[in-house]
Amino acid sequence: MCGICCSVSFSVEHFSKDLKEDLLYNLRRRGPSSSRQLLKSAVNYQCLFSGHVLHLRGVLTAQPVEDECGNVFLWNGEVFNGVQVEAEDNDTQVMFSSLSACKNESEILSLFSKVHGPWSFIYYQASSHCLWFGRDVFGRRSLLWQFSNLGKSFCLSSVGAQISGGADQWQEVPASGIFQIDLNSAAVSRCVILKLYPWKSISKENVAEECANELTQTPAELPEFVSVVINKANLYLSKPIVPLNKTLPEVPLETQCRNSSSVPGSRETLEILLRDEHTQRIVQQFIDVLSVAVKRRTLCLAREENLASKDVLKTCGKKANIAILFSGGVDSMVIAALADRHIPLDEPIDLLNVAFLPKQKAGLPIPNVERNQQNHCEIPPEESSPSTAVPQGPHDAEVPDRVTGKAGLKELQSVNPSRTWNFVEINVSLEELQKLRRARICHLVQPSDTVLDDSIGCAVWFASRGIGWLVTEDAVQSYKSSAKVILTGIGADEQLAGYSRHRARFQSLGLEGLNEEIAMELGRISSRNLGRDDRVIADHGKEARFPFLDENVVSFLNSLPVWEKVDLALPRGVGEKLILRLAAVELGLSSSALLPKRAIQFGSRIAKLEETNEKASDKCGRLQILP
Known part of the structure; x- marks a missing residue:
């Protein structure tokens, strides 16, 4: 369990090297074992990553973690199956190593499709200036987003902070798939396009139907400068569960005990x-x-x-x-x-x-x-x-x-x-x-x-x-x-x-x-x-x-x-x-x-x-x- 956060700014005057005190406090309560921040600056944007770890297994791994290519990873999850994690391993390191080895979008999606367990994550891909984030298929780990009313910054966080008034409210990131943002493009256009890679059932006949419904699960309260689009390549995550069996009986069912002399409910x-x-x-x-x-x-x-x-x-x-x-x-x-x-x-x-x-x-x-x-x-x-x-x-x-x-x-x-x-x-x-x-x-x-x-x-x-x-x-x-x-x-x-x-x-x-x-x-x-x-x-x-x-x-x-x-x-x-x-x-x-x-x-x-x-x-x- 961790508190993870990424604050992104597209303008110098809106950038801060520290999170607001109440937000930082709320994140630390989630992850009392370790706290660390990391700043990544590019020409058009700045990202402040903040990670707070509750140590549960393996070697304590402080977050955020960064590799030699400048990729940054925040992980709030548990790998219980699907991806090999030995008893002495830390799943943050296992997931980050696997992610860093991915050569394209399909491999990233394949990795997250395999994971059995609750998770939310934030991943900064330095070479493409892209920010990836999302939650597992059931949304067992919290992840919120908040977009500034001026379109000059946004924040992803496990937990929000107290805000009064109607503007800049925190909202839950829908568990409808994984999202990707091109930070360079967003900085230049001042429009944040959330590219969605939706969850789809492994069952072939359900693919088209589910794809049509994914966008309806995204919140209607997003600001005008934020939009959600299905990725053009129609790539998706495979749901790690089988579809619901909706078979109906061919003949009416008879319940054995209803015809017995037993007292109902005994x-x-x-x-x-x-x-x-x-x-x-x-x-x-x-x-x-x-x-x-x-x-x-x-x-x-x-x-x-x-x-x-x-x-x-x-x-x-x-x-x-x-x-x-x-x-x-x-x-x-x-x-x-x-x-x-x-x-x-x-x-x-x-x-x-x-x-x-x-x-x-x-x-x-x-x-x-x-x-x-x-x-x-x-x-x-x-x-x-x-x-x-x-x-x-x-x-x-x-x-x-x-x-x-x-x-x-x-x-x-x-x-x-x-x-x-x-x-x-x-x-x-x-x-x-x-x-x-x-x-x-x-x-x-x-x-x-x-x-x-x-x-x-x-x-x-x-x-x-x-x-x-x-x-x-x-x-x-x-x-x-x-x-x-x-x-x-x-x-x-x-x-x-x-x-x-x-x-x-x-x-x-x-x-x-x-x-x-x-x-x-x-x-x-x-x-x-x-x-x-x-x-x-x-x-x-x-x-x-x-x-x-x-x-x-x-x-x-x-x-x-x-x-x-x-x-x-x-x-x-x-x-x-x-x-x-x-x-x-x-x-x-x-x-x-x-x-x-x-x-x-x-x-x-x-x-x-x-x-x-x-x-x-x-x-x-x-x-x-x-x-």
Whole structure:
């Protein structure tokens, strides 16, 4: 995980040798291990590159990196597959070496088509005076652009800064492909032409259709002097996933358990389905491919020797390297169970469970606690307040996600009692929410700006910060998660019809309508979710990893006809995400397998804390940045 930035100026009076202080601060929070800047000047333009690294694997490689030809590279990503990266290698160096060896545009596109994993990048090609940049096919890493209203400068950055007023706003770079800018041409013409190399499906019959749709995904708010054009050679990136199987059944489907004597929504319903040999085989294949995805995301990091004293180790054990955003729902439970397979047994796993305190409970006294000296740490000054100096009391927040989270903890403990499961109770008061939304969160969520973005962004920010309580039979300890990697279940609902709108679409348009809804969900996940969540989680110097969006997982699910993944004729809590629920049963998680979908804004109760008469799609006034 890194904070990457490139500021380009076409005029001397608009050029600065330093980034603005607030932008630099936001970038450094993403990459606390190393910070460096590099200036490249040409006759018609100047580029200031700024790189901020969160060291996770291989040798620490400061960014930006430059080769002997003057090419410059900024990389915010992880190579999990597709391009060979050995355990001791640093993927920034591997990618830059491969990129420097590319002789033409086609080879550059071929390289990025191969990479499996989340990424955004900025690459300056000195010989052609071109700037390349883009995001992976799902947009799992944030990248923003900002164009000056005068057309004399522009900036690319992982994260924006607070700006009031209507001009020069930050916008997300669409995850529709890789862009290229000819800097010399832009300087002379004072027109920035964004040449797009779009993602296209490997399936030949979809190429023309997708090409026609790519330009519609670029934002309409670009200034007049900025335009997007498809590259004239019609070169493209090959999507690293197979197309969605939209096959429809030749005859109406009969669900085995609907004709049985089982109670709809019971454990027996899932067990009956698993008696079918074909179903069991597909479920096992799903478990296998998802397990490999989790393995790549839990073992792809340097595990430091624990340097804590022996006395501390006796009371606290080793520190956790992996945390999971944890509600106790089926998505997070399956990820936790699979992570348990691969993380060393003597290493704890942090389960981060967030709750927002009702107003009437915000003033409850905080009990005396025994401090966990290993993981408790000082809160930065801008985050301290009466409610953050010590976390809110551990017993104040029995919200729905806390209840299911505790039940999920017991289920995981029964599956593997030898593992230390750190269930971190993160309680947030209204005062703390309002203070830190203004101080930190609002500019991270933007340019997303709805009530839903506010609720999810704030909930994920507090959860991933990891400051809370460990409550056990023996002690209550204040705790801060030390894990640099956070696993999240995003992508499961989009692919497996987890939202109520999937059921509504199925009821009105059947399986054909459901297929179209699933295709749309995955197509827009970059703009609706992932850029926002990446900015929010990375603000703590942590990296979000998304096992359900592993390219092999998505390809496997895309290859199945929809009825082998979901059955929305079955009740809520069973039919949606059916294949995942069956996998949970196979993993020994039978109770959590039957929990219906509950969005984080409702499960954590943040949606009940402030305005309650808002619609999720309304523009959120609380996110507006004041001068």
